[in-house]
Amino acid sequence: xxxxxxxxxxxxxxxxxxxxxxxxxxxxxxxxxxxxxxxxxxxxxxxxxxxxxxxxxxxxxxxxxxxxxxxxxxxxxxxxxxxxxxxxxxxxxxxxxxxxxxxxxxxxxxxxxxxxxxxxxxxxxxxxxxxxxxxxxxxxxxxxxx
Amino acid sequence: xxxxxxxxxxxxxxxxxxxxxxxxxxxxxxxxxxxxxxxxxxxxxxxxxxxxxxxxxxxxxxxxxxxxxxxxxxxxxxxxxxxxxxxxxxxxxxxxxxxxxxxxxxxxxxxxxxxxxxxxxxxxxxxxxxxxxxxxxxxxxxxxxx
DNA sequence: CATAATAGTTATGAAGTATAATTATTATAC
DNA sequence: GTATAATAATTATACTTCATAACTATTATG
Numbered sequence: 633x634x635x636x637x638x639x640x641x642x643x644x645x646x647x648x649x650x651x652x653x654x655x656x657x658x659x660x661x662x663x664x665x666x667x668x669x670x671x672x673x674x675x676x677x678x679x680x681x682x683x684x685x686x687x688x689x690x691x692x693x694x695x696x697x698x699x700x701x702x703x704x705x706x707x708x709x710x711x712x713x714x715x716x717x718x719x720x721x722x723x724x725x726x727x728x729x730x731x732x733x734x735x736x737x738x739x740x741x742x743x744x745x746x747x748x749x750x751x752x753x754x755x756x757x758x759x760x761x762x763x764x765x766x767x768x769x770x771x772x773x774x775x776x777x778x
Numbered sequence: 779x780x781x782x783x784x785x786x787x788x789x790x791x792x793x794x795x796x797x798x799x800x801x802x803x804x805x806x807x808x809x810x811x812x813x814x815x816x817x818x819x820x821x822x823x824x825x826x827x828x829x830x831x832x833x834x835x836x837x838x839x840x841x842x843x844x845x846x847x848x849x850x851x852x853x854x855x856x857x858x859x860x861x862x863x864x865x866x867x868x869x870x871x872x873x874x875x876x877x878x879x880x881x882x883x884x885x886x887x888x889x890x891x892x893x894x895x896x897x898x899x900x901x902x903x904x905x906x907x908x909x910x911x912x913x914x915x916x917x918x919x920x921x922x923x924x
Numbered sequence: 925c926a927t928a929a930t931a932g933t934t935a936t937g938a939a940g941t942a943t944a945a946t947t948a949t950t951a952t953a954c
Numbered sequence: 955g956t957a958t959a960a961t962a963a964t965t966a967t968a969c970t971t972c973a974t975a976a977c978t979a980t981t982a983t984g
Contacts, residue, residue: 633822633826633829633833633834633837634825634826635822635825635837635838636825637821637822637824637825637886638818638821638822641889641893642799642893642896642897642905642908642909643799643800643803643814643889643892643893643896644818645908645909645912645913645916646792646795646796646799646912647796647800647814648839648912648916649792649912649913649915649916650792650793650796651839652915652916652918652919653788653789653792653915654789654793655919656918656919657789667939668789668793669940672784672790675783675784676779676781676783676784678783679780679781679782679783680779680780683779684962684963685962685963686961686962686963687779688779691779691781692781693794693797694940694941695941695942695943696962696963696964697941697942697943697963697964697965697966698940698941698942699963700963700964700965714963720949720950720961720962721948721949721950721962722948722949722950722961722962722963723949723961723962723963724962724963740783743787743789746789747787747788747789749918750788750789750914750915750918751788751911751914751915753914754911754914758907758910758911759788759911761904761907761908762788762791762907762908762911762912763788763791764904765897765900765904765905765908766791766792766794766795766908767791767795768896768897768899768900769795769798769799769896769897770791770794770795770798772798772802772895772896773798773801773802815971830931830932831931831932832930832931832932840972841972841973841974842931842932842933843932843933843934843935843973843974844971844972844973845932846932846933846934860932866930866931866980866981867931867979867980867981868930868931868932868979868980868981869930869931869932869980870931870932
């Protein structure tokens with residue numbers, strides 16, 4: 633049995649590599665109570681204090697309603713807070729707590745180890761090539777950001 | 779606002795590129811009544827006549843129960859047939875019909891155009907580098923095939 | 925022959941993703 | 955300056971994708 637025909641397509645290889653990547657990644661941060669998406673949200677809040685929910689949803693390309701429940705979970709665990717914005721009382725400014733920053737740092741550390749495992753032996757040059765090509769694919773999207 | 783911290787991770791770029799790739803791909807084959815997964819299944823049956831369902835599920839890393847409904851759809855449209863195996867009456871040999879082979883060929887053609895658009899200007903060398911790295915990631919999985 | 929294993933199926937549930945509608949607030953148009 | 959439209963967040967909901975357990979029929983093993 634052969635998948636030679638499918639294997640001609642980059643999309644096939646991306647899908648399969650992605651599956652391995654994401655399940656290993658999730659296994660790595662699951663002990664911290666995080667998933668890929670919740671880590672991404674937490675990390676963005678840590679790195680961008682005062683961010684609005686709609687900005688964050690746009691940046692990570694997730695639907696606002698779905699972000700709400702993710703933030704609910706993070707707020708419930710006191711990893712972030714939703715602070716009223718004086719100048720616009722419709723919006724919330726998102727900020728990470730100390731625990732949130734610490735958990736984000738711990739997760740980053742674990743994810744770095746996970747990536748090192750996935751990409752062991754890949755030269756910096758090859759890594760950059762992959763990043764460049766992935767970036768190009770991403771920018772192919774008509775209404776894509778940046 | 780910055781995603782610089784997330785952007786250090788290959789997994790982040792893979793996820794985002796994959797999202798663009800798969801939605802464009804699905805848009806391209808949707809007029810033929812196919813999705814990424816149904817195309818993959820159809821193409822594997824075309825390329826590997828007589829394949830068993832469990833072999834196919836293993837090859838594409840999809841759960842057998844999920845494959846059943848995909849095959850139901852393809853069989854309903856007379857793109858494939860499930861033929862009894864004389865030597866093992868539990869199993870079915872999967873075979874593509876003429877219509878199935880034709881649709882698979884048409885889809886391949888459309889997907890080639892889609893990939894050319896996604897990867898326009900990427901050199902063969904860079905393309906091979908990406909394939910090699912993705913392949914390595916895939917083989918990282920403990921119980922991974924080949 | 926009894927038991928275990930396998931192929932396929934059914935039913936079901938969890939996770940991820942998308943849409944419509946609602947409330948509260950702010951911006952715009954007449 | 956009030957009516958209308960737009961925006962931020964939320965709620966409810968549904969659809970797709972993906973995973974697990976249990977069942978039937980058949981074959982292999984002890």
